[in-house]
Amino acid sequence: MGILTLNEETILIALYRLGGRSHGPDLREKIIALTGRAIVYGTLYNSLEYLIRKGYVLSSKGAPTSTRGGKAKSIYSLTPEGREALLETRRLHKRLWEGLNKADLQG
């Protein structure tokens, strides 16, 4: 299993926090809220493309929402493999930070 990039990790976490299921605009806003940085749709999609190919995220068409008068949007959902990847990444973070503390880093 490949290691997730920070971008991909952020997307997966945001999706997870949204209950594992969201459409693009909500996902994007969640990411911005979490990181405090704006993300361009293209960047988001490119990372999602990778996650979809890996099987961590599933993209499907949602029902057209009558309230918006719009067409169907893509709905992204976190797959079990995606959850597993997220857990693995978390374990990796733990190992990486093991035995280090803030004071040392600030030197």
Next chain:
Amino acid sequence: MSEKSNYSPSGRPPRLFRRLLALMAVYEAHHTFHEDLEESFRRLAARRGNRIARRWYAGQVLRSLPGALRISLANGMALLGSHVRLTWRGLVRSRLYSLITISGLAIGLAAAILVFLYIRFESSFDRYHPGAERIYRIVDNEFTGVPYILGDHLIGQSPEIENLVRLKELTFWWDYVLRAGEREILEDGLYAADPALFEVFSYNFLQGDAEGALAHPRALVMTAGAARRCFDSVQVLGETVFIQDIPFQVTAVIEDPPPNTHFHFNLIAPTSAVPEISAYRDDDWTSWTSSNYKTYVKLRPKTDPSLIESRINDLFRSAREDAPEKHLQSLVEIHLHSQLRSELEPNGDARRLRFAAAIGMVILVIALLNFTNLASARSLQRGREVGLRKVLGARRPQLARQFVGEAVTYSTLAAGLALGLVPVLLPLSRRLTGAELAWESVPWPALILFLIVIIGLTGAAAGAYPAFLASGFQPVRALRGERPASAGRVPLRDLLVGVQFLVSILFVFGTLVIQGQMRYMRNKNLGLEGDRIVVIDLPKAARPRMSALRTELVHLPGVAAITASDFLPSGNTQRVGYEWEGRLETREAALWKVAVDTDFIPLFGIEMAAGERFSDRHTPGASYIVNQTAARLIGEGRVESVIGKILRQGTWSSRPGPIVGVVRDFHFRSLHHAVEPMALFLDTSRDVVRSSRNGTYRHEPFRYLSLKISAGALADTLPAMAEVVRRFIPYAPDSWFFFDSDFDRLYASEQRTASFMLTLSLTAVALAAMGLLGLSLYAVERRRKEIGIRRVLGASTSAVLILFSRDFFRIHLTAMAVGFPLITWIMRSWLADFAYRIGLGAGFFAATAALTTAVFFAASGLLVVKSASESPASSLRRE
């Protein structure tokens, strides 16, 4: 804010950027870019207003573009990879087909690349000098040179001229023997030039620098080549070289000039040294009538050359009245467009270049036609596969993409193979074109671009046609193995084959005629016997010692006879004015002038028609023999009557004297020309040069010494003769040659055309044959069962063969019907250049027809015969 206001025009995302979203179709599969953006836009607009939202929208679109592009590219590569895999499988499966397709295109491409390199080389002349487009040569409509003094006047009053250089080739009219240490060398390419030479033109200095190179009148600049010939080294700064016994000091050594410049020198002395070393101490420096100096000007940027032109013409008009109109000739156009008198070197010819370009295109087009043909044949063959894919949901663009991808893969392989072929073929094309093509100087970026264009073109042409054809198949019928109604007889394919046949016929016929004319010229009775004659061409410095040399050579065993002359029947001489007794016209008649000694006529086996040969009884410088054509002119038709008539030549080289004989006409120029009137006059090979202009008779020392070697003695005599020559002319020991080979030199251009045409014909015919082979491969494959059934029902192999070749024959006949009138017309105009020529007999037509038929029949019939002779049982069982 009501919901509705979001749909007011200003509440919509900017239209232009919404359109741009279409570029990012790559996201369509998994994302709803448009809708997502729209939603975010609305949210933002509600929060912070339309203006900010619109700007945000634009930013999102623009900043997403690069990423989308990257993804599409990656996807494209992946797709290409799968096509390449598929193509490779197909390639391995049908090896013969692939071999024919790829090598056919590779041959065509290699030919095109060679032509491309040739054209690039020829049009690259002198472009490497910095600011080359601002450099001009001052010429008129006849000569390339102008008076020396023009430069002085011009530079003084023209601030628009950045620089001006005058140069002159001293070896143009005279031979110079250099002395360097112990060594004496006859060097060609001795130039005199102004010091500005190195500022106007660009040279690489190996030793010394441009500044001091021609600063003092005894300075000498050598090329690396000349330095090695004189000193075996390029470290020769400060060495002394004697020219006409005047010491010169080497001040710089430069790299040999590259091949793509219109003049090449070996040594340069300053113009200030010219009066000392020039053979002709003429009024070079002050005269307004001489034309000895090539003068180049480099104009300042944005200067109008016509301004300088008019100033030059004003200068001339104030100096002399009848000055011919001068103009500026662009440096970069000299090589291809200048054909004036006294060019420093023979220049190229833009016409020849255009011809080569046309030929290259024709070959390339044939190769492309072949490729398209084979690809289409193959695609029809794969009807079933296409049908299956269609059933499985492949869309038409996808199918087309596969065919195009396949064609591109094939042509890329062919391009690679062609690149491998080119270095192998370079020496051959050097010989055919005479251009200094070198693999090392290949312009890679241009070549790669050229290949990419070709590959793209092939992809489009060879892929699109079959793709269009095949993807239009009805799946059901295609799956059943049926072909579309037109598949067996695509008229377009017939046309393509026809064009190839036509080109082959043209080339074969042309080659046969050229070879025929060459053979005719070689075998024609020239009126003289040229075999076993060795000619020594003496440099000017050695001519005064000719008698001594002659005495030594005549005593060699094996030398049957020896003669001295200023002319060879294979070489150039000049026409001068003559008058004779009883002539009424005031203008002198122009006759070819030839000075010979008493042995010339018998040695070359020239026969007498009347009178007697030169002998010791006749007065040197005042006895003439004319040829029959001249005798008819002088005697007004009665050849015999000219004997005894007094002939007067309008130059200093001889005195008036009687005509003592008439020789039979012999050919002394190439057979392009009819025999023209000629007068030989008797001279002696004496040692002294009496060049006084006061005398009535100025003897020019003979140039050539011709030896007739006894039959069978050649092998023994040649080394002895070469030894004597080396002793007498140590600085130019190789100045001898066989008369025969010199005569062949007259036809060097035709010989080159002949080899060129032969190569082209072979290529064209080979390509056409390969195409046929490929087509018949498919025809046979497709109709294998049919062949089997026909055989079972009793058809003979030849009957099957005829059945299969009928179509090709029909096309071939049509091609001949079109081609023969066309090529007859072309070859007539080619032959019209020769005064003595062959006729276009029926033999040429028959031979062309037979040759092409045989090749094409073999190519198309080979596989048919193979298939027809296999047991019907095996072909019928196959499925």
